[in-house]
Amino acid sequence: MTVNSPPGLAQLLGDLAIDLQHESGTEATLQAITEGAVTLVPGAWGCGISMVQGRKVTPEAPTNPVVAELDQLQSSLDEGPCLSALREQRTVQLEDMATEIRWPRFARAALDRGVRSMLSFQLFVIDDTLGALNLFGDHSEAFNEESLLVGGVLAQHASIAMIGAAAEAHFGAALASRDIIGQAKGLLMHRENLTGLQAFALMVKTSQNANIKLVEIARWVVEQHESRLNRT
Template sequence: MTGLSRVDLAQVLGDLAVEMQDQTDAESTLHSIVDGAIAIVPGAQWAGISLIEGRRVKARVPSDPLVVELDELQSSLDEGPCVSALREHRTVHIEDMALESRWPRFSKTAAARGIGSLLSFQLFVHSENLGALNLYGSQPGVFDEESLFVGELLAQHASVALIGAAAESQFRDALSSRDAIGQAKGLLMHRENLTDVEAFALMVQTSQRSNIKLVELARWLIDQHAARLNRA
């Protein structure tokens, strides 16, 4: 998609932002980001999101197996444009992969695999590094100023959506943990004739002595109770 007016671009990005916010989990959000990037960034033929796990670069929701191959190559070399975008907090633009000299081992292999150009945008909110959005073109010079402008806007929307998805996931996990602990506490109160405070104290002490997280202990108590009911 090329030649969008600023009004049209704002509408497209707005629609994409709504779509990303409608996703129920981080993986679905990532898929929307990648699909949207290919659809609206001029010159983008392939796309993916890179995350750093330890010293490795891991590809998420790649649009093509080639994207996975390129991330794995950067992991093995411990260098490349996506690694720089992630570690150095900046946008990387390779206009002609065959002439790229900053990462010669990576660029030589990428050019041989049919990659002509690249854009890599860091995904971040404040100081939190979320990953990198990587866009690939099959020919040199396909990414212009409009590509950079649209890609940076999309990366900003994507960063906010990812933070939102992570926060919602954490909230759901916390809510689930709270419910499990409350249910287990109620079981102990009934079974051991304990007060609310006594039941919770017993769970905390057992958790500490057995080196088991409180929520895991709670779920174990619930599972044991369900098993006894099934045997009855």
């Protein structure tokens, strides 16, 4: 499928690249990932990243106040899918808060705030700190297999961003299943003078603003590059 170039898309890419060069790399990337997840992951109404030390949960880059509040509630209640993703499993899916029995107090609190389902991905361990990428749905059974795939890719990028620049050399491994995104990332790094993390954040933000899927944005970048080569 060829992406039709929407009006101003090239300018949008350039403007966002300039903005990213002036932002704090890790913080800006995490915010782009959580905001992008709401657009890119089927069923996602809200998203946040939880940093956990011991029994304390600290919300990072929440997309709205309800997300931050629910992350903090998991800390005070000492229960919830985020904590289970960190302590027991890599990925935890909660299909319906109304029938959930694993975390009854958290489920009731989530229902009171209009959240019906949830998906949590364990992030890499950093010293004594753990992390989780949390996706929230406003209806039951909001997340499907595509949600798991796209959310997993975003979780990998969040992990790398949290580890910092030392892990950036391994950035491409997170995109092994998305070769076209990896190609586009490399082209943007070279063309716009961005780091790998900034290039990914650029594509996520462009996907949001242009209302085009991330993989189609990547395909458009590659096609534009190949078209220029063919004209020379």
